[in-house]
Amino acid sequence: VENLDLKGTDKFITNLMSLEDVDDSLPLAEVCHQRTRGNPLFLYKFLHLLWKEKLIDFNMGCHRWEWDLENIAARTVVTHNALELLLRDFSHLSKEVRSVLVLSSCLGSCFSERCLFLVWDKMGVNSYLHQGDRTKIRQILANAEEKQFIERVTDGTYKLRAGRHYRWTHDR
Numbered sequence: 752v753e754n755l756d757l758k759g760t761d762k763f764i765t766n767l768m769s770l771e772d773v774d775d776s777l778p779l780a781e782v783c784h785q786r787t788r789g790n791p792l793f794l795y796k797f798l799h800l801l802w803k804e805k806l807i808d809f810n811m812g813c814h815r816w817e818w819d820l821e822n823i824a825a826r827t828v829v830t831h832n833a834l835e836l837l838l839r840d841f842s843h844l845s846k847e848v849r850s851v852l853v854l855s856s857c858l859g860s861c862f863s864e865r866c867l868f869l870v871w872d873k874m875g876v877n878s879y880l881h882q883g884d885r886t887k888i889r890q891i892l893a894n895a896e897e898k899q900f901i902e903r904v905t906d907g908t909y910k911l912r913a914g915r916h917y918r919w920t921h922d923r
Contacts, residue, residue, distance in 0.1 A: 754790050755784070755791060757781065757789075760780045760787075760794060763794060764776050764780050764798070767795075767798065768816050779823070782823055800840060801823060801827070806827075841900075847891055848891050852900060854870060861916060861917070862917055864889070864917070865914045867892075868888065871888065901917040901919055902918060902920050903915060903916070
């Protein structure tokens with residue numbers, strides 16, 4: 752997927768937020784495009800970040816999205832780099848989830864749950880997760896999948912053996 756131009760970024764935002772008045776979204780699209788350079792994954796993450804940090808919000812009384820562009824521009828000035836977006840999102844994760852993701856990242860762009868278990872057990876990382884605690888690691892992987900850091904591989908892209916396999920969403 753190629754980066755979106757400003758018009759594409761605006762269309763992405765209007766579709767995602769179900770906006771009817773496209774003219775209202777253009778200033779937001781300009782800021783979002785500047786911060787993400789039109790990368791659709793980072794644009795989605797950036798909008799999610801704006802929502803999490805309450806910089807955009809849905810007004811139930813008016814049935815519409817609202818935002819303060821000056822506040823968004825001021826508070827997101829450091830997110831010019833797409834990596835900064837991921838790091839900011841990563842910092843909101845629990846210590847357990849971060850630890851599992853860091854270890855998983857050492858296994859490559861695609862990794863198996865089985866391999867993660869083996870490495871986890873061999874490394875003796877047991878400050879809060881005990882060796883062999885597969886249920887907790889599976890919960891952590893599900894949390895990371897929900898937060899869209901990883902995704903289950905089900906399409907046969909990799910020649911896989913039995914078991915759960917994951918890849919990083921930014922490697923799609």
